[in-house]
Amino acid sequence: MDKLKGLKCRECGRGYPASPVHVCEFCFGPLEVDYRYEALKGRVTRESIAAGPPSMWRYKDLLPVEGEVAVGHSVGFTPLIRARNLASVLGVAEIYIKNDSVCHPTWSFKDRVVSVAVTKAREFGFDTVACASTGNLANSVAAHAAEAGLASFIFVPADLEASKILGTLVYNPTLVAVQGTYDEVNRLCSEIADKYRWAFVNVNFRPYYAEGSKSYGFEIVEQLGWRTPGHIVVPCAGGSLITKIWKAIVEMAALGLIEGPIRTKMHAAQAAGCGPIVTMIKDDTDVLRPVRPSTIAKSLAIGNPADGYYAYRVAKDSGGFGAHATDEEIIEGMLLLARTEGIFTETAGGVTVAATRKLVEAGIIPRHESVVICITGNGLKTPDALADRLAPQLTIRPSLSLFDEALARLPFHAAQEER
């Protein structure tokens, strides 16, 4: 099928053939995949999507893969959960969790973008894939490269969480630990990508890679019964996900899969110690001021987000806003989600839950409207964040009488009745 026109500059509109390039040669604006929507309209229907596989590939017609899917056949179609307990605590009528902490195979939404990028790398005949990462992307690129039988180079900040390093090395990539921040790793990778003919998923393959995130938005809408929520709260690092969820909703309306007008408000969630996009929204300026990150939410620690400008625009244009979460609020957010819904998310998810709470308390998200909280990564990848907060309540030798004594000393022992 001839659904792809090619690539198009988001700024000046110049067109390019579909190839591994990511910036406009003239104005340096980002290139985006350009589809023939007229060919897709009427062909992509609710029924055709529902008849597809239980994975992100049920939306393959709206993704930039033309041939066969090479890797990650089971990625996506993660649960959308009605979070009644959390809604009750926050005092909101309707909350849903889109739970990519259980995304196959590396437990984050990055599997969506990587399966597209690695498939395209194969289509374009590359033998090596690479990325700059704060961890989740590293895990996913290494895993999918292994599945594809491609070599991989993974560049990460040297101070990354141990679980994310191990969760990358297990797939046998070449891991390069760079002594610097993610932004420095990223700048280095831009220069390396210019010199070596590798498929850098988030540099020269970025136009294709980023499109994979649309599947997260498509799934939210389909799983809500082909309707859009009042609000979506999205964690922002590079700022791509929030723009692609929005694009997904806009495309679904354009293709007649949902009825317009779109009323969903898109809200950005960032850490207080690295929140340049939310700062733009709060200050109402389209000029991004890069920051030096200082936050426990390392997967969101991008001080110079590539899509910062566009993320700001999506929040503003949709009528949404943003909130910053301090390290303490991030931990509380992780614990709140775990203790109300039984979902253990990483620090980024703590940011999103905390930001949602703040937006509700500030009256920006009205309590009677529906909210989707985007949970994009798994708590088992960032256990260090909680290590000094949690410990077993009782440690005893295997004796019933010792247990009885220990139980009696617990602060809530009065409530523990013998059977």
Next chain:
Amino acid sequence: MPVLVRIPTPLRSLTAGHAEIRAKGETVSELVEDLERQFPGLRERLLDDQGAIRRFINFYINEEDIRFLQGAQTVLKDGDQVSIVPAIAGGS
């Protein structure tokens, strides 16, 4: 001040294919003017209609983003290495 400037691929059509060129200027602004003198057409690609550095281009002096320094007014010294890098890259 003479400095070494790294030119990204999209601009090499204007620099006769050179990936690194020598140029001079007291500040980043003056450096851009010297680049324009040596390779006419470069200024338009680096600066917008208002003369500001384009939104999607980042300048680094010895690995430091000039937005953490004094932007286009950042003073250059002898032997500095300047990288011009497209801003659009990354995503954790």
